[in-house]
Amino acid sequence: MLETRDILETINMIENENLDVRTITMGISLLDCMDSDIDKACQKVYDKICYSAKDLVKTGEDIENEYGIPIINKRISVTPIAMVAAPCKDKGIVKFAKALDKAANTIGVNFIGGYSALVQKGFASGDLELMHSIPEALATTEKVCSSVNIGSTKAGINMDAVKIMGQMLKQSAELTKDKDCIGAAKLVVFCNAPEDNPFMAGAFHGVGEADKVINVGVSGPGVVRAALTKCDGYSISKVADVVKKTAFKITRMGQLVAQQASKRLNVPFGIVDLSLAPTPAVGDSVAYILEEMGLEGCGCHGTTAALALLNDAVKKGGVMASSRVGGLSGAFIPVSEDAGMIAAANNNYLDITKLECMTAVCSVGLDMIVIPGETEADVISAIIADEAAIGMVNSKTTAVRLIPAVGKKAGEELNFGGLLGKGPVMQLRKGSPAEFINRGGQIPAPLQALKN
Amino acid sequence: MKAVITVVGKDTVGILAKVSAVCADYEANVIEVTQSVLQDLFAMIMLVELGKKNFKELSEQLNKLGEENNLKIHSMHEDIFNSMHKI
Structure with a gap:
């Protein structure tokens, strides 16, 4: 049987001490959305996110109502876009950010993370283009969050990437100076980035993860x-x-x-x-x-x-x-x-x-x-x-x-x-x-x- | 499912009756009740078993009742307490 003291403790935590579930984040792999045509790839990205997460917000709200626990945010994290964009022949990687933003609006989540690159040991195809596009991507979208992993205990620190990210961080703020420099608040530079982090702005869906996952x-x-x-x-x-x-x-x-x-x-x-x-x-x-x-x-x-x-x-x-x-x-x-x-x-x-x-x-x-x-x-x-x-x-x-x-x-x-x-x-x-x-x-x- | 309903407020006539009336409207069977009155403060914890009717509606109705009668009424799924306080 439940004890009165325990019941009151839990209710007090929620009522007076701000206990909540901060976020339910669905990780979605976009590895199967690659395409050499950038527009096709963006369409696949949009479709996959909207299909996979169509019930995310509603399910979150249902649980919130049924259990009486506040669930503040419902969010999405995706495979680092630098990888998804790598096979695209045409430039214009910002299109991916726009596709992510559109998908986030369609399904009603408040942030989508994964406009990211992992460059701790060097730049692969797509990485540099993504990094240079971050300020524009963050200024022209609302819900997209970006992160770049520039170092790890295993690989050391990529100082070329560090130099670029200093510039990009500054530009992200400058491009959004009319909006309290909000661009920079949506950008995280990591060392040893976790691949299953549900918190923004640094959430992305690691390549070792399953096709879809709930964190x-x-x-x-x-x-x-x-x-x-x-x-x-x-x-x-x-x-x-x-x-x-x-x-x-x-x-x-x-x-x-x-x-x-x-x-x-x-x-x-x-x-x-x-x-x-x-x-x-x-x-x-x-x-x-x-x-x-x-x-x-x-x-x-x-x-x-x-x-x-x-x-x-x-x-x-x-x-x-x-x-x-x-x-x-x-x-x-x-x-x-x-x-x-x-x-x-x-x-x-x-x-x-x-x-x-x-x-x-x-x-x-x-x-x-x-x-x-x-x-x-x-x-x-x-x-x-x-x-x-x-x-x-x-x-x-x-x-x-x-x-x-x-x-x-x-x-x-x-x-x-x-x-x-x-x-x-x-x-x-x-x-x-x-x-x-x-x-x-x-x-x-x-x-x-x-x-x- | 089972739900835990807690009611705290100034003691007046008929609190228990009003809350259990709402429970009855929503086909929630009251399994257990503990209540105490400290000076003029009324505190009650009820364990109810829900039938087919929606928990959300019951919970909203109870909140409304709480507001009308100046009581704090909370209703939560029993599993929350079980998972937090039992290993």
Whole structure:
């Protein structure tokens, strides 16, 4: 029999602590849509997505109604388009972005990810064209998200790609300067990109995945924080235990939703990604969890240790709760999307160097950080290289999602509104890395790549 | 399917009757009820078994009842609690 206390706990989590299933993401392989005629290929892409995911939104809503659990987003991830576009003889790869956008609108999802290329060890046919088209693709579509993997522990870091991505990131912001530089918010540069990540903007459907798959992302920073408010005076070991138990409960709910969605859509269940993904809603913040552990402000000394504990405990709870855990699973630290991070940045607790340091132990990387609009492309490239190096050496995923705020200087604010929130423009470090970035070439894979 | 309905609010006459009337309208059989009144706060948890009628409609009707009577009424699928709290 169910216990009264358990029932009330669950209802409280949903009512007051922002517990939700953040996303049901259907991964769709487009490998069978290749064609030497680009228009035919785009039509096949559109048709396959619309056919495969025609019931996705409705099924999500049905589960939401039947179980009483909020499911915030329904999304699609597809095979990296650079591969799908490789056999096309004609140029004009942006047509694929438009086909994706059209498909997303037809089926009613709010984002579609996979305008991507994997170039960690070099450029294959289609990769360079895709990378150079990213700013235009993001400016002329609404729902398409793009990602590029420029490094991995196995391959090292492709510095030619790093140089290009610095320029593309800046151009993406410039082409959308009338829309709060939103283009850059839809672009992620990865090292060790996971192939089953359900979260945007970095979701794509890896080539090793099945034809179709359902991945579910669960969130709940508010729940973890609320659990920690009852831990006054506990030792750190106990705090870790509380986080672990809470993560377990949250993930179990995600597992239930994932299984239901998989059964109803008749698509295999992929993974549950348990990530503490903050939203600008008050209380739904990762920074506040860290502060609840006893830090005066997120970013003060001790923050990295607290985040390491949090990230690890979340993974441990999640692993126990789901038959398959994957994606990014851990704690996200997107500055503009987290009310606590914004406050910490405004109060000078948090700067870019501390954030970089935190990314060595969080589950993603430098995420949703607003930088001055006049930042040189090679400085952005150098930030990407630094971040990729952290991921490469530590065998973890790292990512960079920076927004150069065109026309704004450090100390001003960029406001996207909605889920993307707002962020103070951050001061970057002095000095030019131009010569280093312009060398090009490849940073060799580290010794830990040679595990065979 | 079974659903868990929770009702919290200021204690007044007939809360249990009103909620179970809605359940009856939607052919939901009440299996178990626990309730307590702390000072003037009423708290009740019901486990109901649903017939053929739609859970969504029952849930909407209960929400409406809650709003009219200044009560917080929540209805959720039993599986949520089972998966979260039982290994």
